[in-house]
Amino acid sequence: xxxxxxxxxxxxxxxxxxxxxxxxxxxxxxxxxxxxxxxxxxxxxxxxxxxxxxxxxxxxxxxxxxxxxxxxxxxxxxxxxxxxxxxxxxxxxxxxxxxxxxxxxxxxxxxxxxxxxxxxxxxxxxxxxxxxxxxxxxxxxxxxxxxxxxxxxxxxxxxxxxxxxxxxxxxxxxxxxxxxxxxxxxxxxxxxxxxxxxxxxxxxxxxxxxxxxxxxxxxxxxxxxxxxxxxxxxxxxxxxxxxxxxxxxxxx
Amino acid sequence: xxxxxxxxxxxxxxxxxxxxxxxxxxxxxxxxxxxxxxxxxxxxxxxxxxxxxxxxxxxxxxxxxxxxxxxxxxxxxxxxxxxxxxxxxxxxxxxxxxxxxxxxxxxxxxxxxxxxxxxxxxxxxxxxxxxxxxxxxxxxxxxxxxxxxxxxxxxxxxxxxxxxxxxxxxxxxxxxxxxxxxxxxxxxxxxxxxxxxxxxxxxxxxxxxxxxxxxxxxxxxxxxxxxxxxxxxxxxxxxxxxxxxxxxxxxxxxxxxxxxxxxxxxxxxxxxxxxxxxxxxxxxxxxxxxxxxxxxxxxxxxxxxxxxxxxxxxxxxxxxxxxxxxxxxxxxxxxxxxxxxxxxxxxxxxxxxxxxxxxxxxxxxx
Numbered sequence: 001x002x003x004x005x006x007x008x009x010x011x012x013x014x015x016x017x018x019x020x021x022x023x024x025x026x027x028x029x030x031x032x033x034x035x036x037x038x039x040x041x042x043x044x045x046x047x048x049x050x051x052x053x054x055x056x057x058x059x060x061x062x063x064x065x066x067x068x069x070x071x072x073x074x075x076x077x078x079x080x081x082x083x084x085x086x087x088x089x090x091x092x093x094x095x096x097x098x099x100x101x102x103x104x105x106x107x108x109x110x111x112x113x114x115x116x117x118x119x120x121x122x123x124x125x126x127x128x129x130x131x132x133x134x135x136x137x138x139x140x141x142x143x144x145x146x147x148x149x150x151x152x153x154x155x156x157x158x159x160x161x162x163x164x165x166x167x168x169x170x171x172x173x174x175x176x177x178x179x180x181x182x183x184x185x186x187x188x189x190x191x192x193x194x195x196x197x198x199x200x201x202x203x204x205x206x207x208x209x210x211x212x213x214x215x216x217x218x219x220x221x222x223x224x225x226x227x228x229x230x231x232x233x234x235x236x237x238x239x240x241x242x243x244x245x246x247x248x249x250x251x252x
Numbered sequence: 253x254x255x256x257x258x259x260x261x262x263x264x265x266x267x268x269x270x271x272x273x274x275x276x277x278x279x280x281x282x283x284x285x286x287x288x289x290x291x292x293x294x295x296x297x298x299x300x301x302x303x304x305x306x307x308x309x310x311x312x313x314x315x316x317x318x319x320x321x322x323x324x325x326x327x328x329x330x331x332x333x334x335x336x337x338x339x340x341x342x343x344x345x346x347x348x349x350x351x352x353x354x355x356x357x358x359x360x361x362x363x364x365x366x367x368x369x370x371x372x373x374x375x376x377x378x379x380x381x382x383x384x385x386x387x388x389x390x391x392x393x394x395x396x397x398x399x400x401x402x403x404x405x406x407x408x409x410x411x412x413x414x415x416x417x418x419x420x421x422x423x424x425x426x427x428x429x430x431x432x433x434x435x436x437x438x439x440x441x442x443x444x445x446x447x448x449x450x451x452x453x454x455x456x457x458x459x460x461x462x463x464x465x466x467x468x469x470x471x472x473x474x475x476x477x478x479x480x481x482x483x484x485x486x487x488x489x490x491x492x493x494x495x496x497x498x499x500x501x502x503x504x505x506x507x508x509x510x511x512x513x514x515x516x517x518x519x520x521x522x523x524x525x526x527x528x529x530x531x532x533x534x535x536x537x538x539x540x541x542x543x544x545x546x547x548x549x550x551x552x553x554x555x556x557x558x559x560x561x562x563x564x565x566x567x568x569x570x571x572x573x574x575x576x577x578x579x580x581x582x583x584x585x586x587x588x589x590x591x592x593x594x595x596x597x598x599x600x601x602x603x604x605x606x607x608x609x610x611x612x613x614x615x616x617x618x
Contacts, residue, residue, distance in 0.1 A: 051459055052459070053458055079459075087456065096272060099268075100266065103266070104457065105262075
């Protein structure tokens with residue numbers, strides 16, 4: 001698999017603090033790549049630089065062979081962006097908003113098909129402000145797909161969602177990836193990364209500490225002699241919760 | 253990238269979305285349309301009565317005489333009967349009536365002779381004099397008709413040149429229209445841009461290929477369409493319901509709309525400036541009011557500037573809304589063309605240049 005994204009020695013300095021300290025990584029075409037890290041580690045900054053929303057201090061970013069410095073607008077055309085905090089005209093219906101983004105990307109879309117893809121067909125006439133948290137996230141993902149992007153960026157897509165909505169969103173991300181779209185996401189939920197990501201990069205204090213597949217990282221830790229202090233049971237509390245409340249979405 | 257990206261298409265899709273958003277926002281509709289219409293309706297009903305004076309007749313007054321009959325035929329005089337005599341004095345003192353008349357029938361040398369007693373008050377001096385003049389005229393005419401003069405020594409030939417009727421609505425409507433444009437430009441834009449910024453709508457737009465300038469153009473275009481639509485309704489209702497004068501009809505209407513567009517573009521600049529200065533949406537109303545209220549009061553929206561004390565006039569003559577109101581009235585009532593009010597427009601545009609320069613310096617994207 002070839003690299004669809006290449007980031008080399010990326011640095012972002014604000015007045016007094018360095019948010020990103022020379023990180024480098026590659027994302028392979030067709031994979032789901034996760035950038036993991038605690039709050040304030042520099043995940044969002046890195047993502048927003050790649051999304052052309054923030055200037056970098058130094059370093060190089062290439063997406064689909066396009067240089068961020070030379071062709072930011074061409075990059076915007078081939079990526080889909082879901083922001084951690086994004087807003088839409090609150091009084092517009094989902095169909096109207098999708099038409100707006102179709103105009104912004106200069107493409108023609110079948111809005112109902114798009115909404116069907118994210119399971120929001122019956123909410124077509126609903127206004128954005130009337131949606132639940134999970135629905136808003138799914139709609140936000142729908143807007144990232146409008147221009148049939150080669151890569152989509154999801155910034156903490158499941159933060160604040162209940163377990164049902166989270167699982168539903170995982171299925172959606174897997175579904176998007178299965179159609180050939182590369183996905184790069186950030187999260188601070190390790191179960192999410194383990195379930196979704198083919199490879200993860202762990203970032204802390206603006207530096208990448210390690211990059212590998214979740215499986216390799218776990219094996220590596222076990223090889224060093226790591227043992228969980230408590231015997232792991234066959235199920236987790238989340239499994240109990242989902243068993244008791246069901247997996248169907250609650251936000252409709 | 254087989255096709256070239258079309259910024260205009262992207263811009264228009266923002267305009268379309270924004271326009272829908274505006275029309276679904278009650279406060280935009282209220283400020284742009286309802287407020288000006290309420291003022292126009294109120295003033296539309298107040299005005300139009302014409303000049304008249306109230307003349308009360310004493311209870312004991314003789315009513316069957318040529319003086320009362322003549323008075324009843326004069327439109328300017330509103331005769332009030334049936335007010336108790338004890339109230340007449342206080343009403344006269346308070347200026348609620350302009351005069352009190354009492355006529356007594358007397359006989360001199362067995363011939364009927366009426367005594368006309370008129371009381372007026374310093375509370376309404378001007379109107380009192382009008383009553384006195386009219387009564388003098390009536391009494392003279394009655395007396396002259398008794399004398400039977402074949403050839404009068406002097407005769408008054410009055411000729412009234414038919415003039416255009418200047419109604420209250422003709423003054424009020426252009427002022428209201430101007431103020432509607434000003435508040436739409438300032439409040440509308442400032443709130444919208446701060447909101448878009450704070451709710452990250454703008455940020456999401458930045459991730460699409462549209463250029464930033466086209467985002468502003470798209471939003472402004474929506475605001476322009478909505479305000480022009482409001483202007484059409486305001487002028488339309490003024491014209492059809494309250495008889496607002498459009499001297500050259502449709503041409504005058506078109507000129508008013510063109511002037512509205514120019515003015516709104518200038519006023520949008522104020523809105524951008526406010527959205528740049530204000531830290532959040534709570535800071536918008538005080539700053540925006542600071543710009544709109546003085547103009548509301550001092551730019552001849554309600555009263556002609558010439559009524560202001562002389563020290564206030566220079567202030568009024570600096571404000572951009574003054575020039576819009578002036579130009580709007582000249583176009584609507586005097587039938588002046590846009591070129592005829594070129595000076596006013598130039599001053600407006602001058603303001604525009606200054607404001608847009610300031611706005612460009614303070615504008616914040618995020």
